[in-house]
Amino acid sequence: MPKPMTPDAIRTAPKVLLHDHLDGGLRPQTVIDLARESGYQDLPSTDADELATWFRDAADSGSLELYLETFAHTCGVMQDEAALIRVAAECAEDLAADGVVYAEVRYAPELFQERGLSLDRVVTAVQEGFRQGEARAAEAGHRIRIGTLLCAMRQNARSLEIAELAVRYRDAGVVGFDIAGPEAGYPPTRNLDAFEYLRQQNAHFTIHAGEAFGLPSIWEAIQHCGAERLGHGVRITDDIKVSDDGSVQLGRLANYVRDRRIPLEMCPTSNLQTGAAPSIAEHPIGLLTRLRFRVTVNTDNRLMSHCTMTSEFAALVEAFGYDWADLQWFTVNAMKSAFIGFDERLALINDVIKPGYAALMA
Numbered sequence: 001m002p003k004p005m006t007p008d009a010i011r012t013a014p015k016v017l018l019h020d021h022l023d024g025g026l027r028p029q030t031v032i033d034l035a036r037e038s039g040y041q042d043l044p045s046t047d048a049d050e051l052a053t054w055f056r057d058a059a060d061s062g063s064l065e066l067y068l069e070t071f072a073h074t075c076g077v078m079q080d081e082a083a084l085i086r087v088a089a090e091c092a093e094d095l096a097a098d099g100v101v102y103a104e105v106r107y108a109p110e111l112f113q114e115r116g117l118s119l120d121r122v123v124t125a126v127q128e129g130f131r132q133g134e135a136r137a138a139e140a141g142h143r144i145r146i147g148t149l150l151c152a153m154r155q156n157a158r159s160l161e162i163a164e165l166a167v168r169y170r171d172a173g174v175v176g177f178d179i180a181g182p183e184a185g186y187p188p189t190r191n192l193d194a195f196e197y198l199r200q201q202n203a204h205f206t207i208h209a210g211e212a213f214g215l216p217s218i219w220e221a222i223q224h225c226g227a228e229r230l231g232h233g234v235r236i237t238d239d240i241k242v243s244d245d246g247s248v249q250l251g252r253l254a255n256y257v258r259d260r261r262i263p264l265e266m267c268p269t270s271n272l273q274t275g276a277a278p279s280i281a282e283h284p285i286g287l288l289t290r291l292r293f294r295v296t297v298n299t300d301n302r303l304m305s306h307c308t309m310t311s312e313f314a315a316l317v318e319a320f321g322y323d324w325a326d327l328q329w330f331t332v333n334a335m336k337s338a339f340i341g342f343d344e345r346l347a348l349i350n351d352v353i354k355p356g357y358a359a360l361m362a
């Protein structure tokens with residue numbers, strides 16, 4: 001008999017997370033502690049429950065630009081190495097306790113320089129934090145492997161410098177690059193020199209595209225910049241026509257994305273908050289999964305969206321009736337799409353993911 005798909009059972013299932021922001025996943029109490037230690041004065045509350053609610057409500061804004069304003073408070077308290085180490089270590093512990101076995105966690109090093117940290121010190125501090133968190137998680141009986149993605153902020157025009165940083169630390173835990181921040185008005189082609197450099201270095205990158213802006217953003221990300229994956233990519237449905245009789249027609253870009261198996265890093269709850277989708281039940285993930293795009297499920301920002309991988313999976317199970325085989329499919333899709341090497345991905349699929357789901361389905 002398959003195990004009933006309760007949140008507790010889903011938590012025990014091996015999960016893979018490709019799109020999670022370090023500065024969007026702090027524990028509320030940690031934000032408060034770090035603010036006190038560093039003298040940060042601007043927090044809207046110093047009560048952990050109240051602060052958690054504030055982040056969720058403020059992020060529930062209906063626009064990506066307003067959603068992004070909440071990061072001033074998390075970045076505001078992450079301006080020294082001790083804070084970065086603590087946040088990264090807790091991130092690893094929290095993901096591991098949620099049953100995540102492999103995660104790619106991203107952040108923008110340029111946002112942590114308000115008190116003079118160099119980019120290199122930011123990266124080494126975060127890597128040290130992940131190392132500590134992985135070790136503490138292992139002691140608690142949860143194995144997790146974390147790879148890091150470095151983001152450049154679209155509005156800041158420092159992408160080549162950050163791409164070089166990502167390549168410099170590729171053998172020290174950094175597995176790829178991304179651009180994040182406001183999408184409308186900042187097309188990915190503004191960063192062509194960075195993407196060109198990364199391709200020449202055989203380095204991996206994804207691009208936030210098709211979240212707050214539509215098909216041109218996705219097309220540029222893939223065809224001009226060479227993105228291997230799409231952050232969100234929900235608006236690819238603008239190129240898919242569903243007729244009243246249920247028949248479906250894909251445009252050329254949607255066909256390309258599906259044919260090339262370009263991974264979509266979908267983040268359902270985050271999309272409700274920024275207005276990219278009206279509800280989980282109406283989220284494009286339902287259609288894209290039915291059409292067998294390479295869909296992956298992600299958290300984006302666990303603090304702002306008040307979510308975990310378990311709660312995202314549980315919400316999809318409730319809305320679409322997915323079973324364990326579907327959750328395994330999302331997980332294997334994500335593992336296949338990760339930026340670590342083929343041997344490691346294969347080992348995680350065969351030794352961890354498949355046996356984990358087999359036990360739940362038996």
Ligand SMILES: O=c1[nH]cnc2c1ncn2[C@H]1C[C@H](O)[C@@H](CO)O1
Nearest residue numbers: 021023071106107108151180181208
């Ligand atoms: O969903 C998002 N779209 C674009 N940018 C985002 C999203 N979530 C977080 N960010 C930004 C805010 C963070 O400060 C930055 C790096 O993690 O990335």
Ligand SMILES: [Zn+2]
Nearest residue numbers: 019208231300
């Ligand atoms: Zn994101």
